[in-house]
Amino acid sequence: MFTGIVQGVAKVATITDRPGLRSFTLDFPPGFCAGLEIGASVSCDGVCLTVTRLTSDTQADFDVMQQSLNLTTLGALAEGSPINVERAAKDGAEIGGHPLSGHIDFKATVAAIRQPENNHVLRIAVPQPWMRYIFAKGYIAINGASLTVAEADRKAGWFEVWLIPETLRMTTFGDKGVGAELNIEIERSTQVFVDTVRDAIDERLGPLLPALEKLLAAQGGSVDELARPVQIPR
Incomplete structure (x- = not known):
C-alpha cells in the first residue's frame, strides 16, 4: 500500500x-x-x-x-x-494522502493547463465510463500522487486538479504538457459506494431503469448523480 x-x-x-x-x-x-x-x-x-x-x-x-x-x-x-x-507505506505511517494500491485503472490525458498566480491547474480528459467515480472534492491518484478533485464535468468528461508549488517541485507534473498521458487510480471506497448504489437501483427498478435514465437525462441528470457520495461538512 x-x-x-x-x-x-x-x-x-x-x-x-x-x-x-x-x-x-x-x-x-x-x-x-x-x-x-x-x-x-x-x-x-x-x-x-x-x-x-x-x-x-x-x-x-x-x-x-x-x-x-x-x-x-x-x-x-x-x-x-x-x-x-x-x-511502500510502513505500519503506523502517517497517511498524508489516501490509501493507494498501485493498481492503475485507466490512462487519462492532459486536456488543458492554466497557471493562475502561484498555482498550476491541470484539466484532465477521462474515458466516459470512469467519470461516474470522479466527484468534486473527492480523492484521486494521478501518477501516484494523491490529489483532490477541484471541479468535475461528467457530461464533458473532464476534471481539474490544482497543484501548489511544492507539489510541482516534488513531482513531474510541471513537465506535463497538453496531450500527455497520465496513470489514474480511482479512490477505491468511492468506487465501491457508487457500484453498490447502482446495483441496488438496477435490482429494485429492473425494467423501469431505462425509463428513469431517460427522465433524468431530459432533466440534465443521470443515475450516476444518484449514486454520488454525500460530502459531509467538517
Whole structure:
C-alpha cells in the first residue's frame, strides 16, 4: 500500500526488452534506497512494481509485464524519462494522502493547463465510463500522487486538479504538457459506494431503469448523480 505522497523523482537509467517483459533500471534520489530490499514494492508513476535487483546505492531494477505496459504509461518511457516514486507505506505511517494500491485503472490525458498566480491547474480528459467515480472534492491518484478533485464535468468528461508549488517541485507534473498521458487510480471506497448504489437501483427498478435514465437525462441528470457520495461538512 502507498499513501500517495510522492517522495521524489527518479529517472530511467536503462531499459531492457525481452519477449513479453520489459526491465527498467531506475536512478533514485539520494537516500531513497536506504533499507530497500529485493522484493520490496515501489510506486513508479503510480504503478506498484517489485524490486528485482539492487545495482547500487541509488539504483534498482524492476520487471514490467506486457499487460502493465499496455495499460499504463510505463510502455512509453525512454531512457532519461523522469517518474514519480514512493516507497511502500510502513505500519503506523502517517497517511498524508489516501490509501493507494498501485493498481492503475485507466490512462487519462492532459486536456488543458492554466497557471493562475502561484498555482498550476491541470484539466484532465477521462474515458466516459470512469467519470461516474470522479466527484468534486473527492480523492484521486494521478501518477501516484494523491490529489483532490477541484471541479468535475461528467457530461464533458473532464476534471481539474490544482497543484501548489511544492507539489510541482516534488513531482513531474510541471513537465506535463497538453496531450500527455497520465496513470489514474480511482479512490477505491468511492468506487465501491457508487457500484453498490447502482446495483441496488438496477435490482429494485429492473425494467423501469431505462425509463428513469431517460427522465433524468431530459432533466440534465443521470443515475450516476444518484449514486454520488454525500460530502459531509467538517
